Amino acid sequence: MIRALLLLLFLGLPLVAQTPDERFSKATAAYTSGDFAEAAYQLRPLVDEGHISAGALHNLGNAEWKVSRPGHAILAWERAAALDPANPNTAANLRFARHQAKLGGPVLGWHEQYSAWMPSVFWLAAAMLGLWGGLALLVMPRLLAWRRADWHQGVAALLLAIFLLSVPAIYGLTRRARIGIVLEEETALRLVPAREGETLVKVAAGEAARVEKTRGDYLYVRAEGDRAGWVKRAEFARIWP
Amino acid sequence: MSTISARIAALLVSILTASVAFSQTQMPPEIQLQLQRGLAPNVVQPDAPLAVSASFEPAVARVGRPAEYRVTIMGSQRIVQLPELEAPAGLDVMPPRIVGGIGRQITRYAVVAAHAGEFTMPGFDVQVGGRLVKVPPATLQVVQPQPGEAVYHPVKAVLDLPRRDLFVGETIVARLLLIETEDESPQFVSHVAKTNGAVVFRAEMRTKREQFVWAGKPASGLVMPVQITPISEGEVEVNCQIVVQIARNEDGAIGRGLTTQSTLDTPSAHIRVLALPRAEQPAGFTGGIGNFTLSQPKLSAAEVEVGEPITLTVALSGEGNLEGVSAPEIGEIAGWQGFKPTTDFQRDESDPSMARGTKAFTYTLIPRRAGLKGTPPLPFSFFDPVKRAYVDATVPPLPVLVKAGTVPAAVAPGESRTEAGPQDDTPRELPLAMTGLAEHPGRWARSLGPALWSPWFLAAQLMPPLALLALWAWRRRRDYLAAHPEIALRRLARTAAKRALSAARTAARKGDGKGFLEAGIGALCEAAAPHNSAKAASLTRDEVLLVLRDDADAARGARSIFEAADALHYTTAAVSPEPRKLLAELERAVDHLTSRP
Numbered sequence: 074m075i076r077a078l079l080l081l082l083f084l085g086l087p088l089v090a091q092t093p094d095e096r097f098s099k100a101t102a103a104y105t106s107g108d109f110a111e112a113a114y115q116l117r118p119l120v121d122e123g124h125i126s127a128g129a130l131h132n133l134g135n136a137e138w139k140v141s142r143p144g145h146a147i148l149a150w151e152r153a154a155a156l157d158p159a160n161p162n163t164a165a166n167l168r169f170a171r172h173q174a175k176l177g178g179p180v181l182g183w184h185e186q187y188s189a190w191m192p193s194v195f196w197l198a199a200a201m202l203g204l205w206g207g208l209a210l211l212v213m214p215r216l217l218a219w220r221r222a223d224w225h226q227g228v229a230a231l232l233l234a235i236f237l238l239s240v241p242a243i244y245g246l247t248r249r250a251r252i253g254i255v256l257e258e259e260t261a262l263r264l265v266p267a268r269e270g271e272t273l274v275k276v277a278a279g280e281a282a283r284v285e286k287t288r289g290d291y292l293y294v295r296a297e298g299d300r301a302g303w304v305k306r307a308e309f310a311r312i313w314p
Numbered sequence: 315m316s317t318i319s320a321r322i323a324a325l326l327v328s329i330l331t332a333s334v335a336f337s338q339t340q341m342p343p344e345i346q347l348q349l350q351r352g353l354a355p356n357v358v359q360p361d362a363p364l365a366v367s368a369s370f371e372p373a374v375a376r377v378g379r380p381a382e383y384r385v386t387i388m389g390s391q392r393i394v395q396l397p398e399l400e401a402p403a404g405l406d407v408m409p410p411r412i413v414g415g416i417g418r419q420i421t422r423y424a425v426v427a428a429h430a431g432e433f434t435m436p437g438f439d440v441q442v443g444g445r446l447v448k449v450p451p452a453t454l455q456v457v458q459p460q461p462g463e464a465v466y467h468p469v470k471a472v473l474d475l476p477r478r479d480l481f482v483g484e485t486i487v488a489r490l491l492l493i494e495t496e497d498e499s500p501q502f503v504s505h506v507a508k509t510n511g512a513v514v515f516r517a518e519m520r521t522k523r524e525q526f527v528w529a530g531k532p533a534s535g536l537v538m539p540v541q542i543t544p545i546s547e548g549e550v551e552v553n554c555q556i557v558v559q560i561a562r563n564e565d566g567a568i569g570r571g572l573t574t575q576s577t578l579d580t581p582s583a584h585i586r587v588l589a590l591p592r593a594e595q596p597a598g599f600t601g602g603i604g605n606f607t608l609s610q611p612k613l614s615a616a617e618v619e620v621g622e623p624i625t626l627t628v629a630l631s632g633e634g635n636l637e638g639v640s641a642p643e644i645g646e647i648a649g650w651q652g653f654k655p656t657t658d659f660q661r662d663e664s665d666p667s668m669a670r671g672t673k674a675f676t677y678t679l680i681p682r683r684a685g686l687k688g689t690p691p692l693p694f695s696f697f698d699p700v701k702r703a704y705v706d707a708t709v710p711p712l713p714v715l716v717k718a719g720t721v722p723a724a725v726a727p728g729e730s731r732t733e734a735g736p737q738d739d740t741p742r743e744l745p746l747a748m749t750g751l752a753e754h755p756g757r758w759a760r761s762l763g764p765a766l767w768s769p770w771f772l773a774a775q776l777m778p779p780l781a782l783l784a785l786w787a788w789r790r791r792r793d794y795l796a797a798h799p800e801i802a803l804r805r806l807a808r809t810a811a812k813r814a815l816s817a818a819r820t821a822a823r824k825g826d827g828k829g830f831l832e833a834g835i836g837a838l839c840e841a842a843a844p845h846n847s848a849k850a851a852s853l854t855r856d857e858v859l860l861v862l863r864d865d866a867d868a869a870r871g872a873r874s875i876f877e878a879a880d881a882l883h884y885t886t887a888a889v890s891p892e893p894r895k896l897l898a899e900l901e902r903a904v905d906h907l908t909s910r911p
Contacts, residue, residue: 097755104751107616125759128752135751141610152762162749169746173610173710193764197771205778212782216789246764313763 093124100132109139120149127157134166143174144256144278151254151281151312158189170279177297179252179281181245188245196242203236253294253311255280260309262302266291273302284311364389366447368435370425370454377430377458379466380562380574383407383423391443393419401425405433405454409575424574427456467495469535471556471578472528475542479586484603484699485543485635487669490517490580492536492558493528500536501559501573509579511552512587514543541669543635544587551582590697596704598642598693604634606696608707609672613689617715620684628692628709629674639696641675646682648690649716653678684718691745710745804844808908811841815904822893830893831879834900838872841907861907868906871899 091099100115113136116129134149147170153163171178181189188196210229214221258278263270266288276282282294285301292309295301365388375381387393393412401407408424427433437451459465474489492500508515521536536558544550559573590603611628618624630636637659644652655677662670679689688711695706765771795802814837821829836850842861843850855876862869875896 093758094755101751101753105616123760125762126755126757128755131752135748138610138748155762156759157756160752162752165746165749169710169748172746193766197764197766201775209778209782213785216782216785218789243764243766246766250763 093119093126093129096124097126097129097132100129100136104132104136104139109136112136113140113142125152125156127153127160127163130156131160131163131166134163134170138166138170142278143170144254144258146170147174147176147279148254148256148310148312154189155249155312156192158192174277174279176277176279177281179283180297182248184241184245185249186245188242188249191242193246196239196246199235200239200243203232203234203239207232207236250311250313251283251285252281253284253292253309255282255296255304255309257308260304262294262296262300262304263291264302266293266303270303274300276300282309284309364391364442364447366440366442366449368437368449368452370435370452373453374455374457375427376463376466377427377456379459380424380426381454383425383435383452383454385421385440385449387419387421387440387442387447388417389442390417393421394441394443396421396440397438399423399438400436402433402435404428404431405435411574422574425454427454430456430458432456467497469493469495469498469500469558469560469576469578471558471580473540473552473554473580473583474528475583475585478584479588480542480544481588481590481603481697481699482544482547483590483601483635483638484697485541485638485669487633488540488542488583489526490538490540490554490556491526491528491533492521492538492556492578493533494535497563499561499563501561503536503538503556503558504575505557506538506540506554508552508554510582511550512544512546512548513550513552513585514541514545515552515554516541516543517554539669542585543638544585547587547589550585550587552585553580553582555579591702591704594704596693596695596706598706598708599695599697599704600640600642602630602634602636602639602696603699604632604636604696605698605700606630606632606634606636606705606707608694608709611709611712613712613714615714617717618681619717620681623678623680624714626677626679626689626692626709626712627674628677629672630696630707631670631672633669634696634699636671636673639673641677642692642694644677644690644692649681649683649686650690651680651682652690653680681714681716684716686714686716688713688747708745711747713747713750800844807840807844807850810850811837811904811908814840815901818893818900819897822897825893827878827893828882830896831875831882834875834896835879837900837904838875838907841904845907845910861910862903865906868899868903871896872903875900875903 096115096119100112100119103109103115104112113133116133116136119129120133130149130153134146134153137143137149138146147167150163150167150170153160154167157163167178170176207229210225210232213219214225219225255276255278259275260278261272262274262276264273265271276296280296282296282304284292284294286293288303290306291303292306293301294304294309367386367388369384369386371382371384396410399407404427406426406428408426410421410423412419412421414420433454433456435452435454438449439446440449441447470493472491472493474491476486476488480486490506492503494500503519503521506517506519517538517540519538521538523534524537525532525534526537527533540554542552556578558576558578560576561573607630609629609631611626614625614627630639641655641657643654644650646652655675658674658676660672660674662672665671677692691711692709694708695704697703698705761768814833818830818833818837821827821833838858839850839853842853842858845861846853846857848857855873858876859869859873862872878896
């Protein structure tokens with residue numbers, strides 16, 4: 074027993090010791106050699122452990138698509154796009170996958186589309202800097218008895234304008250946090266949150282839907298065309314978990 | 315030598331042939347006949363007694379209801395051959411069924427009389443063992459059914475079509491229903507054939523006993539899936555004939571569990587066959603009609619050299635005429651040379667209707683120039699009969715890198731190697747394709763979503779207002795002190811007095827009288843300075859005592875300190891002040907001065 078544990082520890086040490094960059098490179102090599110399942114196997118735990126990057130998610134999406142898991146592939150690409158909205162490759166893959174699966178993307182309001190122009194970190198930083206920087210520039214010259222200058226007013230107005238421009242984006246971010254992707258094929262939307270619940274409609278893997286409420290192990294989601302019902306948590310994942 | 319061998323062989327063959335001929339001539343004819351029929355030869359005594367009888371059961375039957383004509387042979391020898399029965403007119407005789415074995419054989423014919431009367435089955439000869447045996451005639455009385463007597467319900471066969479409007483070439487799965495009645499029950503189907511209709515008719519000889527709804531009523535019976543493919547447009551009438559074994563449920567004459575063979579005809583099923591809309595027929599349509607999905611195509615390699623073949627496999631799955639669908643040929647396209655694809659059809663065995671399946675097409679492609687980044691799009695489409703529209707299922711280009719290699723590339727006539735491809739000025743819609751991998755992971759993050767509601771973000775939002783608030787408070791305090799300088803002076807004096815008093819305490823502890831007195835006078839002057847609007851260093855003893863005039867004890871203490879200091883400085887006699895005694899008075903005087911408003 075002790076020997077087995079030592080052996081397991083010995084074999085497991087290299088895995089533990091690997092950095093996220095090394096694991097990313099290993100997955101890339103597996104993918105390049107055509108071993109897509111191995112690439113997905115390497116990248117899934119990396120992301121699950123909280124080592125998240127746009128590149129890793131993009132490659133995870135590619136690997137999942139190659140092993141015929143379209144729902145997981147679209148989810149990974151959506152997450153990569155959330156981190157790096159300007160990446161044309163990820164956007165192209167999402168278009169490609171949805172074209173192949175004959176799916177539409179999530180229907181976004183104008184504020185949600187606006188928020189998708191930049192990563193969420195950018196909007197939060199812009200809002201913080203704009204609000205507090207603008208207020209500080211208005212208040213501090215008076216408190217510190219600085220000589221009044223025109224640039225104080227100008228920069229304060231600019232910063233407050235940045236804050237006002239970031240407000241709809243932040244609202245869009247809060248709305249987008251409800252969007253998720255159906256993971257499994259022929260996922261049933263049920264009338265009640267129970268396994269025995271009547272199936273109202275079935276949705277395809279990769280379809281986008283919005284979470285409206287949760288109850289236990291079930292989420293009430295609404296997909297395109299007002300198809301709504303309860304879905305198991307395991308069959309659905311939010312883009313921002 | 316060879317001649318001798320040939321002669322010996324001919325001799326052996328002739329001996330063998332002669333022996334067989336002899337043995338056959340010695341064999342009784344009935345045994346020869348049994349051997350020819352593949353039966354075990356009947357080797358019982360040919361002279362054994364035989365009892366032959368014929369009868370109808372029941373002897374009196376109803377019109378339209380089946381009865382049974384039985385020929386019973388009691389004996390150890392088997393019936394070799396049955397003659398054709400010469401049934402009387404109006405009596406329908408079904409094919410026979412022989413039951414029993416050694417000792418008794420019963421040949422059973424199901425008969426149905428078309429009208430009332432007396433029917434006599436004439437006697438006939440039957441060969442049993444090695445001899446002919448006379449079967450006696452038998453008579454059946456047939457009477458009209460009694461008023462109110464239930465009508466006999468035979469098994470009914472119908473063709474159940476899922477739809478009546480079909481397209482030419484479309485394959486649908488219909489159900490052949492053999493409906494059980496209270497009088498008869500179908501057992502198994504031995505043959506099905508189409509008798510009418512311009513359709514391709516294919517029956518799966520697998521039946522299942524099911525309960526179903528027919529003509530709005532629940533029913534049960536055998537269900538057999540049949541595939542129907544119309545081959546010409548217009549109104550088509552389809553019917554078929556089924557040979558089925560039927561068990562009659564009536565007690566008595568025939569008994570339960572015994573079956574007879576019947577031939578049933580289905581009523582005509584009318585279908586309307588439509589032509590495919592030819593005007594909208596897209597590229598890549600090869601006759602596929604149904605509800606199909608195209609699987610993700612797979613390439614045999616991600617990199618290939620010019621001239622090196624790779625295979626591209628794509629599978630079409632679903633329900634329809636999959637077996638008849640062929641893959642479109644592509645020939646030469648966009649720098650690739652394509653060959654006739656091979657196909658492989660797999661039926662979905664889990665589907666009881668046997669209508670579903672998967673057909674895989676494997677294309678062999680050869681790149682003809684280096685630098686190509688993807689396979690050519692493979693046009694493919696099929697017709698969806700439910701939507702009544704063509705579905706474009708073109709296989710998109712797959713990423714593959716074509717490198718220059720040692721294999722010489724084939725060059726099509728009229729095409730140069732250096733040309734990038736045919737120039738086409740007309741704008742075209744480029745097919746979508748999956749992109750490659752990200753080479754770098756990018757910045758690693760710990761979470762995906764916006765940090766809008768995270769505690770650290772909310773805490774960070776408190777910092778700027780707190781800082782501004784503190785700055786405002788500081789500014790207000792500063793302005794207040796500027797407006798009231800005496801407060802600042804008093805605070806400074808109090809601080810300096812405390813510092814000097816602390817030094818005096820230290821000196822007192824050490825017994826340093828001179829140090830104590832200097833520090834004590836400093837403390838008194840610092841404490842008294844705010845009350846005199848003068849600097850501490852410039853205050854005299856009288857000015858300090860003047861400030862202390864309202865507290866006689868404090869003034870007395872201060873005076874004693876000043877006097878001790880004067881004595882130390884200005885007398886020649888040895889003076890030894892007692893700092894420990896003076897410390898209490900000093901503290902009282904300083905406290906009085908610093909606590910004054």
